[in-house]
């Protein structure tokens with residue numbers, strides 16, 4: 622992700638906090654994801670299941686599927702429904718453009734890396750500017766439609782609009798605020814969830830005994846019915862698998878905090894303004910904290926929660942820590958549980974011979990060549 626995008630994201634998240642919106646966003650995403658969200662997530666999951674079923678049928682009973690695109694469009698689908706309610710198809714189109722924008726910017730930074738180059742009207746800069754303009758216009762068009770329909774929805778866009786209603790920002794600032802926050806939620810939510818889903822399925826494919834355990838649990842709890850909030854809460858084996866996936870492949874490789882004043886930490890003077898980086902992936906795989914099998918996949922370690930798994934539970938930080946903890950962590954867990962539960966209860970899968978294990982560090986740890994699975998219907 623481009624650093625200016627990361628900065629924008631944090632500035633607009635700071636603004637969200639300033640308008641008290643983060644607390645409401647937190648309530649909607651953290652406290653109440655189960656209510657309306659479960660049916661919304663089920664609809665998004667069905668799209669993945671149906672496409673895999675027809676692919677398997679057309680390929681004679683077993684298909685070699687590159688799953689990453691599916692995971693990306695699943696989490697994009699969920700977050701556009703959560704953000705834009707009934708206008709989610711238009712929201713999805715915006716998010717597709719946002720994804721392209723993100724890719725163009727990341728590619729530019731990696732390939733050129735010349736300071737201030739982003740100000741010159743080069744071909745790729747013009748592409749970025751055109752995309753930004755288009756995304757801005759599309760989001761504001763949705764806002765206009767929302768105003769005309771009388772603000773009748775209970776989604777994130779609605780919360781953002783209500784939050785700025787009585788602000789004393791200028792028209793231009795309000796528009797920018799709305800656009801930046803739609804972008805921020807998408808960037809925070811989409812990739813993190815999709816990448817964890819891909820890693821989790823890769824781990825279940827390479828550890829068939831855990832695939833069987835999770836499937837047995839889901840079938841026993843759901844017995845052919847679609848999962849509800851109560852069943853999801855009881856999916857202990859699946860929770861342990863997800864916790865272990867997030868330990869080995871955390872979406873945020875490192876977390877940073879800026880010292881707001883001069884402080885002393887463990888005898889080291891840290892002057893105001895210095896950024897401190899916590900290497901999450903290093904802590905998550907430290908044998909002193911997790912034992913000699915720290916690098917192995919062993920969900921059993923979480924049988925008694927994080928406290929039982931790790932010497933210092935504060936070292937487990939897949940969703941960050943403190944007041945800036947991930948606002949969508951429970952939504953993400955509900956999303957992942959529904960998706961994985963329905964995949965394991967509809968399909969069995971192994972790693973494809975085309976899979977090449979090559980975790981690569983970007984903002985998140987991603988499978989460089991994607992994840993390919995051999996999938997068949999149960």
Ligand code: HEM
Pocket residue numbers: 634643650700806809810811813814817871872873876877938939940941942943944945946947948949950952953954
């Ligand atoms: C498995 C999926 C996800 C993972 C691993 C993840 C992880 C994280 C992490 C590590 C942070 C930084 C926390 C810190 O600095 O202490 C973060 C922040 C954030 N995440 Fe997530 N996230 C996920 C999904 C989501 C979803 C689905 C949403 C929203 C729908 C979301 C919204 C946010 C927001 C708004 C913040 C900024 C919070 C703030 O600065 O106050 N995340 N996330």
